[in-house]
Amino acid sequence: AARRGGGEMAAWARAVRGLLLDVSGVLYDSGGDGGVPIAGSVEAVRRIKASGLKLRFCTNETQATREKFVKKLQGMGFDISVTEVTAPAPAACRILKERGLRPHLLVHNALVPEFAEIDKANPNCVVIGDAAENFTYANLNEAFRVLIGMEKPVLISLGRGRYYKETDGLKLDVGAYMKALEYACDVQAEVVGKPAKMFFESALAEMGVPPQEAIMIGDDIVNDVGGAQRCGMRALQVRTGKYRPCDENHPHVKPDAYVNNLAEAVDIILQQL
Amino acid sequence: AARRGGGEMAAWARAVRGLLLDVSGVLYDSGGDGGVPIAGSVEAVRRIKASGLKLRFCTNETQATREKFVKKLQGMGFDISVTEVTAPAPAACRILKERGLRPHLLVHNALVPEFAEIDKANPNCVVIGDAAENFTYANLNEAFRVLIGMEKPVLISLGRGRYYKETDGLKLDVGAYMKALEYACDVQAEVVGKPAKMFFESALAEMGVPPQEAIMIGDDIVNDVGGAQRCGMRALQVRTGKYRPCDENHPHVKPDAYVNNLAEAVDIILQQL
Numbered sequence: 001a002a003r004r005g006g007g008e009m010a011a012w013a014r015a016v017r018g019l020l021l022d023v024s025g026v027l028y029d030s031g032g033d034g035g036v037p038i039a040g041s042v043e044a045v046r047r048i049k050a051s052g053l054k055l056r057f058c059t060n061e062t063q064a065t066r067e068k069f070v071k072k073l074q075g076m077g078f079d080i081s082v083t084e085v086t087a088p089a090p091a092a093c094r095i096l097k098e099r100g101l102r103p104h105l106l107v108h109n110a111l112v113p114e115f116a117e118i119d120k121a122n123p124n125c126v127v128i129g130d131a132a133e134n135f136t137y138a139n140l141n142e143a144f145r146v147l148i149g150m151e152k153p154v155l156i157s158l159g160r161g162r163y164y165k166e167t168d169g170l171k172l173d174v175g176a177y178m179k180a181l182e183y184a185c186d187v188q189a190e191v192v193g194k195p196a197k198m199f200f201e202s203a204l205a206e207m208g209v210p211p212q213e214a215i216m217i218g219d220d221i222v223n224d225v226g227g228a229q230r231c232g233m234r235a236l237q238v239r240t241g242k243y244r245p246c247d248e249n250h251p252h253v254k255p256d257a258y259v260n261n262l263a264e265a266v267d268i269i270l271q272q273l
Numbered sequence: 274a275a276r277r278g279g280g281e282m283a284a285w286a287r288a289v290r291g292l293l294l295d296v297s298g299v300l301y302d303s304g305g306d307g308g309v310p311i312a313g314s315v316e317a318v319r320r321i322k323a324s325g326l327k328l329r330f331c332t333n334e335t336q337a338t339r340e341k342f343v344k345k346l347q348g349m350g351f352d353i354s355v356t357e358v359t360a361p362a363p364a365a366c367r368i369l370k371e372r373g374l375r376p377h378l379l380v381h382n383a384l385v386p387e388f389a390e391i392d393k394a395n396p397n398c399v400v401i402g403d404a405a406e407n408f409t410y411a412n413l414n415e416a417f418r419v420l421i422g423m424e425k426p427v428l429i430s431l432g433r434g435r436y437y438k439e440t441d442g443l444k445l446d447v448g449a450y451m452k453a454l455e456y457a458c459d460v461q462a463e464v465v466g467k468p469a470k471m472f473f474e475s476a477l478a479e480m481g482v483p484p485q486e487a488i489m490i491g492d493d494i495v496n497d498v499g500g501a502q503r504c505g506m507r508a509l510q511v512r513t514g515k516y517r518p519c520d521e522n523h524p525h526v527k528p529d530a531y532v533n534n535l536a537e538a539v540d541i542i543l544q545q546l
Contacts, residue, residue: 015439132410133410135410135413136409136410137405137406137408140408140445141443141444141445143443144436144443144445144449145442145443148436148443162456162457162458163417163421163457167413169418169420170414170418171414172413172414172417172418172453172457173457173458175457176413176417176453176454176456176457177453179452179453179455180445180449180450180452181449181452183435183448183449183450183452184435184436184445184446184448184449186435192291245409
C-alpha cells in the first residue's frame with residue numbers, strides 16, 4: 001500500500017513549512033446546534049501552533065460570517081482567530097471590488113454581513129452561496145431574472161459542493177443550485193472557494209509559503225485533496241467527516257497519504273521536522 | 274430565401290397525412306388566468322379536422338391534467354378532446370408501468386391525478402415535472418434524498434425546458450431543477466416529452482402515420498422543430514408564442530419552412546392536398 005501509510009510521507013514532509021486545514025469534518029463534526037470536536041483535534045491545532053509551522057484554516061463555510069464561525073470553534077476549545085481563516089465570502093468580495101461588480105445576493109441570511117461594504121445597487125452579477133432556507137422558488141426565480149436580464153450574465157458561486165449531511169438528513173449544496181442557474185441562463189459560474197486554484201493560492205499567499213512547502217489536510221477527496229494537489233501542494237485525506245472508504249478508489253484523485261484523523265497527521269508531520 | 278416561404282413546401286407537403294400541433298404559443302398565448310387564442314387558430318383547427326388530415330396535439334404541459342388543460346382550450350373555442358392530446362405525464366405513466374417503477378413525485382399539485390393509478394409506495398425512482406410553487410427547499414431535498422438513497426438512481430423528467438414566461442415574469446422551468454438533481458446525484462435524467470424521440474414516436478403511432486407523412490407545427494425551435502426533424506418529420510416554426518427573430522439564425526436547427534402563424538400554415542398545407 002504505497003502512499004497509504006505515514007511512512008511514505010518522510011521524503012517530502014521534511015520540507016513542510018505550512019499547513020492548510022479544512023475545518024468541518026477535520027476539526028469538528030457539524031450537528032444541529034453547532035457540532036462536536038473530533039477527538040484529538042483541539043490538541044492537534046495547539047501542537048501545530050507550538051511547532052512554529054504556519055497555519056491557515058481553509059473552509060468553504062458560507063452559512064455564517066467568519067466571526068460567528070470562529071466563535072463557534074473557539075467555544076469548542078480551538079485556538080483559532082478570524083485572521084487565520086480563508087473563506088469564500090471575503091474572497092468573493094475581493095473579486096467584486098476588483099471588477100466593479102455589484103451583486104444580487106442569493107446567500108444565507110447569516111452570511112449577508114460579509115458583504116456589508118459592497119455596493120449592491122443596480123446589480124450586474126449574481127453571487128450564490130449555500131442559501132439553505134433562502135433557496136425558495138421565488139428567490140431562485142428572482143436570481144434567474146437578474147441573470148437573464150444581463151447582456152453577459154455573471155454568476156459567482158461560493159463553492160460547488162453537491163450535498164452535505166446535517167443531523168436531520170442530507171441537504172442539496174450550493175453546487176446543485178449553481179447548475180440550475182447555469183443551465184437556465186446558458187452560462188458558466190465562476191467558482192470561489194475550494195477546489196478553485198485561486199482560492200488555495202490566496203491562502204498560501206496569506207501564509208507566505210510556496211505550494212511545494214505546504215500540506216493540505218482535508219476530508220473531501222475532490223475539493224480538498226484534488227484541489228490542493230492541482231496547486232502543487234501535497235494533500236492528506238483524513239478518515240473522518242465526509243470520508244468514505246470508496247474515496248480510496250477514486251478514479252482521478254489519490255491523496256499523498258491517508259491518516260485516520262488530524263491528530264495522527266500532526267503526529268507524523270511533526271516527527272519529520 | 275430557400276426554405277423560408279410557403280412556396281418551397283409544395284414538394285413534400287403533398288405527401289402529408291397527419292399534423293402534430295404544439296399548443297401553447299401556437300393555439301393560444303398563456304396568461305395569468307388562462308390565456309387567449311392566437312388569431313385564426315380556432316378556425317385553423319376546425320379546418321384541419323374538416324380536411325380529413327389526422328391531427329394530434331403534442332404538448333409539454335405538466336401544470337395540469339389533460340382533462341383540465343383540454344377544458345381550458347375548449348373554453349377558448351377549440352375543437353379538442355383529451356384523446357387527441359399527447360402529453361408527458363401519460364407517457365411517463367406508460368414507462369413507469371412497463372418498468373415496474375414506483376415514483377416519488379415532484380410535480381405540480383394539479384398534475385398528481387394523472388398518476389392516480391400508479392403505485393407510489395416505497396419509491397424506486399423520482400419523477401420531476403414543472404412543480405412551480407412545489408419547488409421548495411424541503412421538497413427538493415426530499416426528492417434528492419430518495420434519489421441518492423437508491424443503488425442506481427432513476428430520474429425521469431417531464432421535459433427539459435430552461436424557463437418560460439408568465440404574466441408576472443420569467444420562471445425557471447423543470448430543466449433547471451432536473452440539472453440540480455442530476456449534478457447532486459451524478460445521474461442523467463431520462464426526459465419524457467419534447468424533444469425526446471420516443472415522445473414524438475408515440476404521437477405518430479397514436480395517429481397511425483409514419484414520420485415522413487407528418488408535419489410538426491410549433492413555436493419552439495429546439496423542442497418542437499429540432500425534435501420532430503430528428504424523428505424524420507418535417508417541421509414548421511410559427512412566428513408566434515416564444516418565437517424570436519434570432520431563432521432564424523439558430524446554429525443547429527432549420528425549420529422546413531417558417532409561417533407567420535398556425536392559420537397561415539394550414540392555408541398553405543391544405544392548398545397542396
